[in-house]
Amino acid sequence: MEIKGRVWKYGSDVDTDAIIPARYLNTSDPEELARHCMEDADPAFPAGFRAGDIFVAGKNFGCGSSREHAPIAIKAAGVSCVIARTFARIFYRNAFNIGLPIFESPEAAEDIHEGDEVLVDVDSGVINNLTTGKTYRFAPVPPFMQQIIAAGGLINYVANKLDVRSEK
Amino acid sequence: MPMTITEKILAAHAGREKVEPGELINARVDLVLGNDITAPVAIKEFEKIGAPGVFDRERVALVPDHFVPNKDIKSAEQSKQLREFAREHNLVNYFEVGVSGIEHCLLPEQGLVGPGDLVIGADSHTCTYGALGAFSTGVGSTDLAAAMALGETWLKVPESIKFIFDGELQPWVGGKDLILHIIGDIGVDGALYQAMEFAGPAIEKLSMDGRFSMCNMAIEAGGKNGIIAPDEITRAYVEGRCKRPYKFYKSDPDARYARVYRYDASQIEPQVAFPHLPENSRPVREAGHVEIDQSVIGSCTNGRMEDLREAANILKGRQVHKNVRLIVLPGTQEIYLQALREGLIEILVKAGAAVSTPTCGPCLGGHMGILAKGERCIATTNRNFVGRMGHTESEVYLSNPAVAAASAILGRIAGPWEVL
Numbered sequence: 001m002e003i004k005g006r007v008w009k010y011g012s013d014v015d016t017d018a019i020i021p022a023r024y025l026n027t028s029d030p031e032e033l034a035r036h037c038m039e040d041a042d043p044a045f046p047a048g049f050r051a052g053d054i055f056v057a058g059k060n061f062g063c064g065s066s067r068e069h070a071p072i073a074i075k076a077a078g079v080s081c082v083i084a085r086t087f088a089r090i091f092y093r094n095a096f097n098i099g100l101p102i103f104e105s106p107e108a109a110e111d112i113h114e115g116d117e118v119l120v121d122v123d124s125g126v127i128n129n130l131t132t133g134k135t136y137r138f139a140p141v142p143p144f145m146q147q148i149i150a151a152g153g154l155i156n157y158v159a160n161k162l163d164v165r166s167e168k
Numbered sequence: 169m170p171m172t173i174t175e176k177i178l179a180a181h182a183g184r185e186k187v188e189p190g191e192l193i194n195a196r197v198d199l200v201l202g203n204d205i206t207a208p209v210a211i212k213e214f215e216k217i218g219a220p221g222v223f224d225r226e227r228v229a230l231v232p233d234h235f236v237p238n239k240d241i242k243s244a245e246q247s248k249q250l251r252e253f254a255r256e257h258n259l260v261n262y263f264e265v266g267v268s269g270i271e272h273c274l275l276p277e278q279g280l281v282g283p284g285d286l287v288i289g290a291d292s293h294t295c296t297y298g299a300l301g302a303f304s305t306g307v308g309s310t311d312l313a314a315a316m317a318l319g320e321t322w323l324k325v326p327e328s329i330k331f332i333f334d335g336e337l338q339p340w341v342g343g344k345d346l347i348l349h350i351i352g353d354i355g356v357d358g359a360l361y362q363a364m365e366f367a368g369p370a371i372e373k374l375s376m377d378g379r380f381s382m383c384n385m386a387i388e389a390g391g392k393n394g395i396i397a398p399d400e401i402t403r404a405y406v407e408g409r410c411k412r413p414y415k416f417y418k419s420d421p422d423a424r425y426a427r428v429y430r431y432d433a434s435q436i437e438p439q440v441a442f443p444h445l446p447e448n449s450r451p452v453r454e455a456g457h458v459e460i461d462q463s464v465i466g467s468c469t470n471g472r473m474e475d476l477r478e479a480a481n482i483l484k485g486r487q488v489h490k491n492v493r494l495i496v497l498p499g500t501q502e503i504y505l506q507a508l509r510e511g512l513i514e515i516l517v518k519a520g521a522a523v524s525t526p527t528c529g530p531c532l533g534g535h536m537g538i539l540a541k542g543e544r545c546i547a548t549t550n551r552n553f554v555g556r557m558g559h560t561e562s563e564v565y566l567s568n569p570a571v572a573a574a575s576a577i578l579g580r581i582a583g584p585w586e587v588l
Contacts, residue, residue, distance in 0.1 A: 013356055013445060015553045022532040022556075026235060026242035028209045040560045060357035060390060064551060065532070066292040068209055068308035089361050089392055090292055094308035144192050144322065158314040159217045 001122040003101060004130075005054040005080045009114040012058030014041065016091065019062065019070040028069060030076035037073040051078035054120075056112045058084065062091025068098065075100040081120060083127065083138070085109040096145050097154040103127065108136035170420035172328040173397055174363040177303040177417055181286040189327040189426075197227070198285040198302075198412070200315045203271055204232035206290035208249045209309035214316050222257050223319030229261040229280060230254050231271040234528040239535040269500025269526040272296040272384060272468035277500055282406055282414030283398040288312070288321050293468050293550065295386045299379035300406065301398030301416060306387060326392045327426040328363040328419075333370035335434035340584050342478075343378030344470060344548065344568040346370070347385040347394075348439035349431070352449035360390035362426060365419065370433035371396060376405045377474035381568075384469045385550050388446040438583055440546070441566040444554045452571055455581045459491070462545040463576035464557075465569050466497025466524070467531045470548035473503055475569040480512040482573040482584050488520035489579030495537045497524045521576075533557045539564075546575045 018041035020033055027033065038045040055061075055074070061084035062070060071094045074082065081101040095102045103120060108127045112118060116131040120138075127136045141149070151157035169186050171179065179186055182193040202210050207230050214222075222228045230250045235243035254262030261280060268274060272293050275281050283301035287294060290312040297304035307321070315321045331350055346366075351358070364386045366379075374382070379396050386394030396402075397418040406414060437451040465471075465479050476498060488494045496516050498504040504526065507513050516523055530537030531549040539545055539558030544565070547557070552564035567575070570584040577587050 015551075017533075017551070017553045017556050022205075022234075022534055025205045025532075025534075026240060026246060028212070028246075040555045060360065063356060063390065064292065064387075064553060066290055066294075066306040066308050067205065068290075068310060069205075071308075072209075086357065086360060088357070088390060090306050090308060090387075093311060097308060097310035142192070142324075154310050154314055155213050155216050158219075158317055162217065162219055162317065 003080045003120040003122065005052045005118060006050065007054050007056050007112055007114060007116045007118055008045065009112065010055060010057040013060045013063055014057050015064035016062055016067050016070040017064055020067065020073040025067060025069055030072050033069050033073035034076035037077040049077065052080045054118055055079055055082040056109055057082065058109055059086045061087050063088035066090045068094045071095045071098055071100045083108050096148055099153050103138040105136050105138040108138065111136065170422040170424065172363065172365060172419040172423040173301065173395055173417045174303055174328055174365065174393060175325060177284055177286055178323065178325055187325045189325050191325045193323055193325060194320050195286055195323050196320050197288055197315050199227050199229060199280055199287045200312055201229040201231060201271060201275065201289035201291070201294065202309070202312050203234055203291055204236060204243065204247050204250060205234050206309045206312065208246045210290055210312040210316065211249055211253050213310050213313035217313065217317045219317035222316045225258050226260045228259055228316050229275060230259060231263050231268060231274060232265065233268060233270050234532065235534050236527055237265050237525065267501055269503070270468045270471055270528055273471055273499030273503065276300060276380070277502055279409040279411045282410040282412060283402060284415035284417055288315055292387045293384050295391065295393050296380055296384040296468060298383035298386065298393050298395035299376065301396060301402055303393055303395065305393045326361055326363045328365050329359055330365045330367060330425045330428045332368040332428065332430045333433040334368055334430065335370060335432045337370050337433050338437060340438050340570050341436055342568050343374055343381035345436060345439045347382045348441050348446065348449040348566065349436050351385065351389045351446045354389055356388060356445050356447045357390040359386065361392055364389065364391040364394045366394065366396050372399060375474055376401060377472040380472065381469050385446065388550060438568055438571050440571060440581055441552055443552050443563040443565065446550070446552060446566060452567065452581065452583045458565065458581040459544065459579060460546050460575055460581065461491065461543040462493045462495065462537060462539065463572045464495050464530050464537055464545060464547040464549060465572050466499065467528065467549040468499070469550045470569050471497055471499030471503065473506055475548065476503065476507045476512050479569045479573040480515040482570055482587060483519040483521065483577065484515045486519055486577050486587065488576045491579050492576050494521040494576040495524060495530065496521045497529055498526055500526050530557055546572050546581055548572050
């Protein structure tokens with residue numbers, strides 16, 4: 001699988017209140033959440049965003065609240081993937097569970113600039129910066145996470161597991 | 169093989185003799201929880217699984233606490249989803265407005281979490297229960313949905329970091345100050361994916377309420393869980409309260425830690441974390457002149473009896489500054505009632521505080537004390553991110569209840585020694 005898009009660059013410790021402020025958490029509708037994605041953190045985002053764009057951020061992306069609304073808002077807005085130096089733990093889990101592709105690469109997070117065109121080759125584990133020609137590797141997806149992805153998300157994974165149980 | 173307390177609890181719930189950091193395990197859960205923000209998403213996902221029912225109707229707790237009593241129609245719809253799901257599945261531990269409270273104050277108080285338990289909750293501050301010697305951690309809604317169906321969850325065994333506090337705590341210094349000091353030292357991702365184990369003579373003397381405050385904020389350092397080995401103080405709290413059998417675990421003396429930090433508790437002063445990260449902590453004495461518009465005392469971090477007693481002790485016979493709104497939120501109905509019995513509510517109201525029914529309310533910028541552009545608030549809550557309590561150009565400063573009370577009186581960030 002390949003993911004290609006234009007980069008929005010953010011700093012470190014982008015928290016879940018910045019991704020989706022709590023005043024919008026009286027709904028879980030993905031479309032509505034998407035409309036407010038990053039609106040406090042980056043006022044330029046709602047107007048300038050194009051579907052398929054990529055987030056590149058520093059350390060500890062998604063820190064703070066456990067709200068799954070954060071990756072849901074990012075995914076529903078049309079962001080194709082997030083590349084960061086590191087991810088906060090709960091955000092990391094949530095992103096896999098709902099099928100938002102995320103990649104840890106300190107080099108890419110450091111080196112890629114706002115507006116760069118980037119191509120992520122998910123299978124080979126390589127991020128290509130098409131603007132500068134540089135390439136970076138990302139940390140391999142843990143095998144168990146790959147099983148979740150292969151099942152089509154955690155819910156399908158659990159449903160399969162329950163089926164297996166009831167057949168025993 | 170020697171193990172830490174976290175590793176022992178995880179091993180026991182995975183049906184294993186031992187576990188090692190980095191291993192992925194499937195672990196049985198003793199309790200799962202969700203609130204009025206996270207449970208609606210979990211319920212939707214749960215229904216997609218097609219499970220016959222929840223794994224155990226006594227072990228799924230739903231606590232509407234963030235936007236209750238409901239602030240608008242949409243949040244009322246969310247609470248209604250919880251209520252209907254609880255009825256449909258005959259859940260024992262659904263807590264309605266009027267008997268409820270802030271989830272992380274409520275569940276330990278109700279004896280639903282005990283030492284040695286493994287708890288996951290769709291709320292990042294689920295790590296609070298480590299104060300009881302349990303392994304507990306926050307997850308998202310989909311993980312909650314899966315655990316509601318299976319009664320188990322997958323976890324990566326974390327490395328542990330040990331924080332040892334020697335010496336005696338200074339006056340006006342509590343669990344909140346210790347954890348703010350740690351976060352200031354290691355940063356908001358200083359314990360990313362790791363277990364934070366608090367130990368040492370100062371921790372052994374810390375009250376249960378102080379321990380809850382400390383473990384509550386493990387997530388603010390990126391930690392997977394915060395944990396304190398249970399002892400006689402824990403036993404006094406859980407005895408006669410815990411609804412299930414519990415077990416005391418402790419780390420082996422030669423257990424392995426990724427890092428060990430050692431602090432002299434007697435050198436730690438009351439802390440205040442400046443905007444916009446909890447890691448911006450410094451002693452209150454070094455805060456300088458910072459005028460405030462609001463002071464909030466409450467939350468899952470500091471909404472317990474000891475916190476209210478501390479605040480009332482400072483506010484007794486004094487008045488909130490004319491430029492300040494003081495909002496006090498007892499953590500649960502039981503805490504509210506006890507505060508009434510002790511005369512604390514009367515002291516607070518006479519001082520000019522607005523005392524609210526239990527709710528997370530302003531902590532996450534939900535309701536009951538939202539900040540306008542340019543306003544400043546000192547709060548006993550846990551996060552001071554940009555826009556956390558309202559406008560993106562408002563500011564939140566984090567402190568313990570005594571500092572928040574003294575600041576409310578003086579209209580600026582102040583230590584309790586300045587008013588007593």
